[in-house]
Amino acid sequence: MISDKQPANSIKKIFGYIFPFILTILFLFLAFRKIDVAKSLELIIEIKIGWLVIFILIFFISHIIRALRWRIMLTSVKRDASLLNLFGAVMVGYGVNCIVPRLGEIYRALFAGKWENISRTSMFGSIIIERVIDIIALGFAVLISVAIYSGNLYLEFKWLKVTVITGFFFMALLVLFIFLVVKLKDKFTSGIIKIITKLSSSFAEKISYIFTMLIEGFACLRGWKNYTMVFIYTAAIMLIYGYTSYLGMYLLNMHESQEVTYKMAWIVMTISAFGIVIPTPGGTGSYHFITISALVTLYGFNEELSAAFALLTHFISYVIFILTAISMIYIINLRRKKMNLPAENFFSVMKLNRE
Numbered sequence: 001m002i003s004d005k006q007p008a009n010s011i012k013k014i015f016g017y018i019f020p021f022i023l024t025i026l027f028l029f030l031a032f033r034k035i036d037v038a039k040s041l042e043l044i045i046e047i048k049i050g051w052l053v054i055f056i057l058i059f060f061i062s063h064i065i066r067a068l069r070w071r072i073m074l075t076s077v078k079r080d081a082s083l084l085n086l087f088g089a090v091m092v093g094y095g096v097n098c099i100v101p102r103l104g105e106i107y108r109a110l111f112a113g114k115w116e117n118i119s120r121t122s123m124f125g126s127i128i129i130e131r132v133i134d135i136i137a138l139g140f141a142v143l144i145s146v147a148i149y150s151g152n153l154y155l156e157f158k159w160l161k162v163t164v165i166t167g168f169f170f171m172a173l174l175v176l177f178i179f180l181v182v183k184l185k186d187k188f189t190s191g192i193i194k195i196i197t198k199l200s201s202s203f204a205e206k207i208s209y210i211f212t213m214l215i216e217g218f219a220c221l222r223g224w225k226n227y228t229m230v231f232i233y234t235a236a237i238m239l240i241y242g243y244t245s246y247l248g249m250y251l252l253n254m255h256e257s258q259e260v261t262y263k264m265a266w267i268v269m270t271i272s273a274f275g276i277v278i279p280t281p282g283g284t285g286s287y288h289f290i291t292i293s294a295l296v297t298l299y300g301f302n303e304e305l306s307a308a309f310a311l312l313t314h315f316i317s318y319v320i321f322i323l324t325a326i327s328m329i330y331i332i333n334l335r336r337k338k339m340n341l342p343a344e345n346f347f348s349v350m351k352l353n354r355e
Helices: 005-032 037-045 049-073 083-097 103-116 120-148 158-183 185-199 201-220 224-251 262-277 286-299 303-338
Strands: none
Touching (some): 005 303, 037 303, 049 083, 049 120, 049 224, 083 103, 120 201, 120 224, 158 185, 158 201, 185 201, 224 303, 262 286, 286 303
16 A cells, blocks of 8 residues: 555655745846846956956865865864865765755765765764854854944845844754753753654654764864864855955956945855855855845945846856866766775765675
C-alpha cells in the first residue's frame, strides 16, 4: 500500500525547488519594471577594464580569506588542511548556490570532506557554525550602517529594524541552543532525543544527527587564539565586501555624478546583503531589487545607473563563482591524480567513505 505521505512529500519537494525561481521572477519584475534596461547596459559597456581587474582580484581575496577562516575553524580536526582544497570547496558551494539555493552548502561540505578526508558530519557542523557567525557579523554591520548614515536608515527601509531585531533574537536563541547542546550534551541532548523518540523514532534520528553536527562543528573551533583569528578574518571579510561595493561604483564611473565614499559603499553593501540571504538562485532578483532601492533611495542615483551597478556586480560574481567552481574541481582532481588519489565529482562525493 502506498502511503498518503508520499504524494504530499513529492509535492513539497517540487514546490521547494520551484519556489526560489518564483521569487526570482517576482523580484526581477519589481526591480526592473520602471527601468530602461537598454540604458543600463550601455553604461555597463563603458566600464573601465582596469577597475574591473582590481574588482575581480579583491573579490577573490575575500573568498581566500573565507577559506583561511574555515581552515582555522577546522584546526582541531585537521591541522594541515589544504587551503587550495578549502578554497575550492568554498567556490563550489557558491557556484552551486547560483543554480540551486542552499544546495551549495551541502556540496561544499561533501567536496571538502572528500578532498581532506574529514567526516562530513564535522564539515557540515563547521559550516553551520560559520553561517551563524556570518549572520551575526551582518547584523553588526547593519548596526554600523545605522550609526554612520546621515539620516535615519530605519525610516528609509521600514523592514530593516524588524529584520535586525528578529535576526538577533533568533541568533541569540540559536547560540544559546548550540551552547546547551555542546556543553550539556549528556543531559540536554539525550533528554530531547528521548522525548522526540516517543513521537517519532525516524525524526529523532534526524535530530540526533543535527546535534552531532553541532557538537562536532563547535568542537572544531577551540582556543582563544582561534576565536581571535576567526573574529579578525570575519572583520576582514566584511571590510573587503564593502570595498568590492566601493570598487563597483568606480567601475561604472558613479563618482562622476556625485562623490563616492567607502562609507556609502559599506551601507549599500550591508543593505544589499539581505538580497543574497533571500533564497533565490545566487540572489538573482532579490539582490537587484534591494540594491537598486538602496542606491536610489539613500543616495539619489538615477534608476538606470543603479540598475547597471546591480546587474554588473551580480553578473561578475555569478560568472566567477560558476567558472571558478568548475575550474577548481578540475585543478584539484588533476592534483589528486598525481597523488594517486581518486577524482571527485558531484556524484562521487555523495558516497560515504568506507571506514
